[in-house]
Amino acid sequence: MTTSHAPAGAGQDETAGPARAVALREPVPIAIRRRPPDASGAAERFAPTDPPRGWDLARYPRVARALRSRRFQFLLILPNQIIFWTVIFVGLLGTTIPGLNFGTAITWYIWFCLVFVLMVVVGRAWCAMCPFGGFAEWIQRRALWQRTQRALGLGLKFPEPLARYGFLLPVATFLLLTWIEEFFNIAGPGTPSATSYMVIGIVSSALIFFLVFERRTFCRYLCPLTALIGTVGSMGSVAGFRTRDRSVCLSCQTKDCMRGGADGFGCPWYTWPGSADSNLACGLCSECYKACPSGNIGLYLQPPLTSVIAPRRRRADVAWAIVLLWGLVLYQQFNATSLYAAIDTWLNTRLGFPHYPDPVAYLGLILAFALVTAGATGLIGRLSARPDARLEAAGNFLDRKTRFRAYFLPLAYGLIPVVGADYFARQLPKFFQHAPRLIPAVEQAAGMAAIHSPLYRVRLLSDPRIVAVQVATIAAGTLAALWSTWRISGRELAAVSRRPVVLRAASLGLVLACGTVAAALYVMINAAD
Amino acid sequence: MTQTVTDAGQAAAGDDQMHVTVLTDRCAGCQECIVRCPAGALSMDSARWVAVADDALCVGCRQCERTCPFSAITVRGPLAVPARVEVARPRPDRPEGDNGEVRPGFGSWDEALAEASRCLDCPDPTCVRGCPAHNDIPAFIRAIRERDLAAAHDVLRLTSVLPDVCSRVCDQAAQCEGACTWSLAGGTPVAIGKLERFVADNAPVPPPAPGPGARAGSGLTVAVVGSGPAGIGAAWHLREAGAAVTVYERDPEPGGLIGWGIPDFTLPPEVASRPWRQLTAAGVRLRCGVEVGPDDLDGLLAEHDAVILAHGAPVPLRLPVSGADLEGVVDATSFLKAGKTALENGSLAGFRQSYGLPGPARRGGERARPMVLVLGAGNTAMDVARTALRLGLRATCVDWVDERFALARPDEIAEARGEGVEIRFLRTVTGLQGEGGRVRRAALAATRQRRAGRRPRVLHGAPELLDVDLVVVAMGYRADPALAGRLPGTPVARQARGLPDRRWAGSGILANPAPSYAHGKPVGRLALGREAGLAASALPFQERVWAAGDALVGPSTVVEAMAQGRRAAASVIAAGPRRGARRAPRHVLVAYESRGGRTARAAGLIARDLRGTGAVVRAMPLAQVTPAELADIDLLVAGTWVEGFVIAGVRAARATRSWLAGLPRLAGLRVAPFCTFAVSPGQALASMRRELEGHGMVVVAEGAFGPRARHIEVQAAGFAAGLRAAAWPAGPRAGAGAP
Numbered sequence A: 001m002t003t004s005h006a007p008a009g010a011g012q013d014e015t016a017g018p019a020r021a022v023a024l025r026e027p028v029p030i031a032i033r034r035r036p037p038d039a040s041g042a043a044e045r046f047a048p049t050d051p052p053r054g055w056d057l058a059r060y061p062r063v064a065r066a067l068r069s070r071r072f073q074f075l076l077i078l079p080n081q082i083i084f085w086t087v088i089f090v091g092l093l094g095t096t097i098p099g100l101n102f103g104t105a106i107t108w109y110i111w112f113c114l115v116f117v118l119m120v121v122v123g124r125a126w127c128a129m130c131p132f133g134g135f136a137e138w139i140q141r142r143a144l145w146q147r148t149q150r151a152l153g154l155g156l157k158f159p160e161p162l163a164r165y166g167f168l169l170p171v172a173t174f175l176l177l178t179w180i181e182e183f184f185n186i187a188g189p190g191t192p193s194a195t196s197y198m199v200i201g202i203v204s205s206a207l208i209f210f211l212v213f214e215r216r217t218f219c220r221y222l223c224p225l226t227a228l229i230g231t232v233g234s235m236g237s238v239a240g241f242r243t244r245d246r247s248v249c250l251s252c253q254t255k256d257c258m259r260g261g262a263d264g265f266g267c268p269w270y271t272w273p274g275s276a277d278s279n280l281a282c283g284l285c286s287e288c289y290k291a292c293p294s295g296n297i298g299l300y301l302q303p304p305l306t307s308v309i310a311p312r313r314r315r316a317d318v319a320w321a322i323v324l325l326w327g328l329v330l331y332q333q334f335n336a337t338s339l340y341a342a343i344d345t346w347l348n349t350r351l352g353f354p355h356y357p358d359p360v361a362y363l364g365l366i367l368a369f370a371l372v373t374a375g376a377t378g379l380i381g382r383l384s385a386r387p388d389a390r391l392e393a394a395g396n397f398l399d400r401k402t403r404f405r406a407y408f409l410p411l412a413y414g415l416i417p418v419v420g421a422d423y424f425a426r427q428l429p430k431f432f433q434h435a436p437r438l439i440p441a442v443e444q445a446a447g448m449a450a451i452h453s454p455l456y457r458v459r460l461l462s463d464p465r466i467v468a469v470q471v472a473t474i475a476a477g478t479l480a481a482l483w484s485t486w487r488i489s490g491r492e493l494a495a496v497s498r499r500p501v502v503l504r505a506a507s508l509g510l511v512l513a514c515g516t517v518a519a520a521l522y523v524m525i526n527a528a529d
Numbered sequence B: 001m002t003q004t005v006t007d008a009g010q011a012a013a014g015d016d017q018m019h020v021t022v023l024t025d026r027c028a029g030c031q032e033c034i035v036r037c038p039a040g041a042l043s044m045d046s047a048r049w050v051a052v053a054d055d056a057l058c059v060g061c062r063q064c065e066r067t068c069p070f071s072a073i074t075v076r077g078p079l080a081v082p083a084r085v086e087v088a089r090p091r092p093d094r095p096e097g098d099n100g101e102v103r104p105g106f107g108s109w110d111e112a113l114a115e116a117s118r119c120l121d122c123p124d125p126t127c128v129r130g131c132p133a134h135n136d137i138p139a140f141i142r143a144i145r146e147r148d149l150a151a152a153h154d155v156l157r158l159t160s161v162l163p164d165v166c167s168r169v170c171d172q173a174a175q176c177e178g179a180c181t182w183s184l185a186g187g188t189p190v191a192i193g194k195l196e197r198f199v200a201d202n203a204p205v206p207p208p209a210p211g212p213g214a215r216a217g218s219g220l221t222v223a224v225v226g227s228g229p230a231g232i233g234a235a236w237h238l239r240e241a242g243a244a245v246t247v248y249e250r251d252p253e254p255g256g257l258i259g260w261g262i263p264d265f266t267l268p269p270e271v272a273s274r275p276w277r278q279l280t281a282a283g284v285r286l287r288c289g290v291e292v293g294p295d296d297l298d299g300l301l302a303e304h305d306a307v308i309l310a311h312g313a314p315v316p317l318r319l320p321v322s323g324a325d326l327e328g329v330v331d332a333t334s335f336l337k338a339g340k341t342a343l344e345n346g347s348l349a350g351f352r353q354s355y356g357l358p359g360p361a362r363r364g365g366e367r368a369r370p371m372v373l374v375l376g377a378g379n380t381a382m383d384v385a386r387t388a389l390r391l392g393l394r395a396t397c398v399d400w401v402d403e404r405f406a407l408a409r410p411d412e413i414a415e416a417r418g419e420g421v422e423i424r425f426l427r428t429v430t431g432l433q434g435e436g437g438r439v440r441r442a443a444l445a446a447t448r449q450r451r452a453g454r455r456p457r458v459l460h461g462a463p464e465l466l467d468v469d470l471v472v473v474a475m476g477y478r479a480d481p482a483l484a485g486r487l488p489g490t491p492v493a494r495q496a497r498g499l500p501d502r503r504w505a506g507s508g509i510l511a512n513p514a515p516s517y518a519h520g521k522p523v524g525r526l527a528l529g530r531e532a533g534l535a536a537s538a539l540p541f542q543e544r545v546w547a548a549g550d551a552l553v554g555p556s557t558v559v560e561a562m563a564q565g566r567r568a569a570a571s572v573i574a575a576g577p578r579r580g581a582r583r584a585p586r587h588v589l590v591a592y593e594s595r596g597g598r599t600a601r602a603a604g605l606i607a608r609d610l611r612g613t614g615a616v617v618r619a620m621p622l623a624q625v626t627p628a629e630l631a632d633i634d635l636l637v638a639g640t641w642v643e644g645f646v647i648a649g650v651r652a653a654r655a656t657r658s659w660l661a662g663l664p665r666l667a668g669l670r671v672a673p674f675c676t677f678a679v680s681p682g683q684a685l686a687s688m689r690r691e692l693e694g695h696g697m698v699v700v701a702e703g704a705f706g707p708r709a710r711h712i713e714v715q716a717a718g719f720a721a722g723l724r725a726a727a728w729p730a731g732p733r734a735g736a737g738a739p
């Protein structure tokens, strides 16, 4: 840091003793007797999750300069903003051939895959450049990039009774959105205008929430993507913006990074760099970096999977989010089988529902998959927990501790890599089959008739090869999950279990089973085709 | 807690269980709430790293709610604090001739101790920020609880020299008490004013005594113009620091507003005269009856090392309607002065005579008393009206604002009405009619005001005629325009601009923008605005000239003026100006705007070099320079990188330009601008020089550092050497040592 103060009293004569100079500057502090912050346990609490000190990208002056620039996030958002408004307009006005419509092509063939890669490698990189939240935030802040002081809108806080369920609400919105998408076959790909309406829907609900609530309440509590990006993103190797020296943060009197300082807004995501122990809720927006007057924030890298393995605090909402997302992706695989088609039709005739997907089957299967997985972790706990393990039953949803939770929470985290790999694998066919269509789609949007473009029919890989890649992806995810679960069970569960070896074997078995189911479903679907 | 739950405050009906909820999804464990909870009800759960609350300890003050940056904590339940100790004095039916104090203080230790026990001794007390003088309120209340009034005085004298006066005349509801945590929580605050008064009334206010920095000002001679609260604050602080102080007062008696402006029934004469008794005893030279005009300033500067202008804002606003020059139309100042003398001497009849008023007729009762029309309903108008009642007159106040936006303290308005003053809001005088050259009738018109701060609109319609015997204009004051000419930029607006200091935000004082106890006044923003006045009083207006009080900020309050006087005095002591030869700089600020780091590096090198002179040198980015940082410096080095293209014109970086433009006037301050450039410095230095000189500063050196990285050390050293030669009289250490 460049700020330097002369040592007190250096070279002063007695006419200006240091005490007087201080009293002159600020008379209030004599009356401030705040309790000292409690730093006990901080070192131990954060040691596993603190990134290596040297892995601070902001040490490089170029990076630092970019991060300090107020235009940093704006320039990240701008290209996406342009693309997504193009998607909306081309989807509504352009060709109705889905494969040739720029909106459909970029959204479903390219964008989804890219977002997954970004998640796995970086974390919430997408959130930093997200055009939905970005657009709404511009309006909320009344500025494209400037630090403004007064927000537009009501600035309410998200009500506590809902907020206490953390990432479960976004899971619900994700399930809803996926159901709508399946119903209208938007990604299928259905009519291009459906994609436009979906994007308009997301942007306008984002806008409404940004105008009603403060900061990025939408991103934190409602955005359909946030739970997925947060959980899968915690595999990423970017730790996010973290404190450089925690003791400075603890004794910091201004907390500009939370409240907003002269050059940066307060953290829009409700994350404090001083206590962040995972990249789960850091939107990589760099506001805290700009706001901190002590230059006490860095942009850190971390070894992959750190945010899966290491956090000391396991959150119930995140664990449930993981198994529900797992249930959803299994459902999406399962619904391509003939068995599912039979179930769906049967239910639809009974319930009088017009067509696929039947909501009861949809939710029922997802819940069933999720509960079976959670139940398996519970069973492991039941079989191996030491009877004398100390558990508190009190507390609300996020904090209650039970024996079930003692096992379910950490083991669910361990499954993150399988879940992530499965989502990624599911996007692969669209990418390998259709990605080259982006070029004719652009030509079409530019006014050329591109239906005869050779690229329209080019496939990057044949179907059997795609399945091979999918299975390999799942295998890689399973390996990562095995490693994570091995570490997690050793750190957190061995101590509370009667027979640690059995426990670890059972946990790894669960991971293997999950991976095998996912891989087998891909092979089955392909065989059915 | 043994306290009984009596203050319902904002507590939900029927819910008397205290319950603190930490939203653990959002709680970041930043501990802002924990370090401030007065009851110690909050602690850290270090495994989850979130705050946890112990409902049994919580007293419901809601400090945690107001302070949490992520709004992750909420409190339900009552404010667990006993009812405020109220004291009332039996009042005579009719105030005529009664000059006794109307507001009683605590009559016994029991009352004081009971009230003192309501104070939570907050770790980050918002009341202190609400007090314009920043008295350490929890500390003096703690001293009361320990029955140690001397210790309480020791706390108060750190920040205030007028505890007996301020505790009587402050509008506590909008200041300390309005900002007390109980008030911010929607309840009834600790009676801070009455407790302060209890200290001052039951143990003598200590006279000026040399403090820890006793000899800091020895050898310094300072002139203070004006002996009102600002002058008292300044003279007191200067005397305690060992300076020789001469105070010039236009009136025959010292005290300014405290002397003549506040009636005896609010401020008894023994209290009002106490400060000057002690100041003269402590050796402050008082020269009453000496009017200091703008042309006398240079003479004062020749005789003294520094001048503090604290001459107040004594010029009454004129009445802009026909008939304003009739006989029987007087200004509030003269009425209050005459009325005060008459009441003290008991010469009510003489007073009426001198104003040409009939005596109270035997027949006709109340209606036959002479009628005084007071124009205005601010605090001065209330004083005038209540004085008039005591003189045996009737009084009606008219003010064109809506009562909701009235300037007077609501309790004062209620008191005045209780005594029989008629106060009519939304009325204005459109003309005065006389008979034989003397005012007889006033024409009143209705007005309308929709919002605070909006100018009221006069409604058309038949005017109402009111028979009057005397009209007192109490519409406000302004500073003497001639002297104000020597203080460019005054009156300084007491307004908080831009982003509030996060330490203020963190204290929670801004979280409740309109506590009901403060009658909906934005106590936090008002307090922040007052900081602007305090900051301005620390900065000189021209070399060796400071200003404080109403002369600086326009009509304000006793406590603010006193605090500003002290602040100006502290600034004088810190700067240690001397007549004659300029002294070596002792406090240097190197402020820079750096992009790539080169300017910062140059600034660091220059700062290191200048430290060799023995001066205290701070180096910091422009963005971090607060007005307080500028207060005590006597040399400013301002560095910047340059932007633009050679063809289109190279200028200082935009941030630098806007920073320079936003600087206050720093008259006479020596300044040395420099810039770093890649191709050419262009117009950067010239425009910086223009801007700096426009703010009254004196440029003593300039430097432009070229692109080669290795050269920057050589160039910075050369610049520093030049600067040392220009700003330090002879040799690097000369003058930096002994005064």
Ligand code: SF4
Pocket: A243, A248, A249, A250, A252, A253, A254, A255, A256, A257, A258, A273, A274, A291, A292, A293, A294, A295, A296, A297
């Ligand atoms: S990051 Fe900076 S502003 Fe935030 S708490 Fe730490 S030191 Fe304070």
Ligand code: SF4
Pocket: A240, A241, A266, A267, A268, A269, A270, A271, A272, A273, A281, A282, A283, A284, A285, A286, A287, A288, A289
């Ligand atoms: S922690 Fe910093 S970078 Fe991350 S979301 Fe909050 S403000 Fe943005």
Ligand code: SF4
Pocket: B022, B026, B027, B028, B029, B030, B031, B032, B033, B034, B050, B051, B067, B068, B069, B070, B071, B072, B073
């Ligand atoms: S101030 Fe708020 S975020 Fe910080 S520890 Fe307290 S409840 Fe948690």
Ligand code: SF4
Pocket: B020, B036, B037, B038, B039, B040, B041, B042, B053, B057, B058, B059, B060, B061, B062, B063, B064, B065, B075
């Ligand atoms: S309401 Fe007051 S006493 Fe209760 S926890 Fe909050 S700060 Fe502490």
Ligand code: SF4
Pocket: B130, B131, B132, B133, B134, B135, B137, B160, B166, B167, B168, B170, B172, B175, B176, B177, B192, B193, B196, B559
């Ligand atoms: S000086 Fe005035 S505002 Fe300050 S504590 Fe005393 S009564 Fe309150």
Ligand code: SF4
Pocket: B118, B119, B120, B121, B122, B125, B126, B127, B128, B137, B138, B179, B180, B181, B182, B189, B190, B192
């Ligand atoms: S007076 Fe009020 S705000 Fe001040 S310390 Fe006492 S309880 Fe806290």
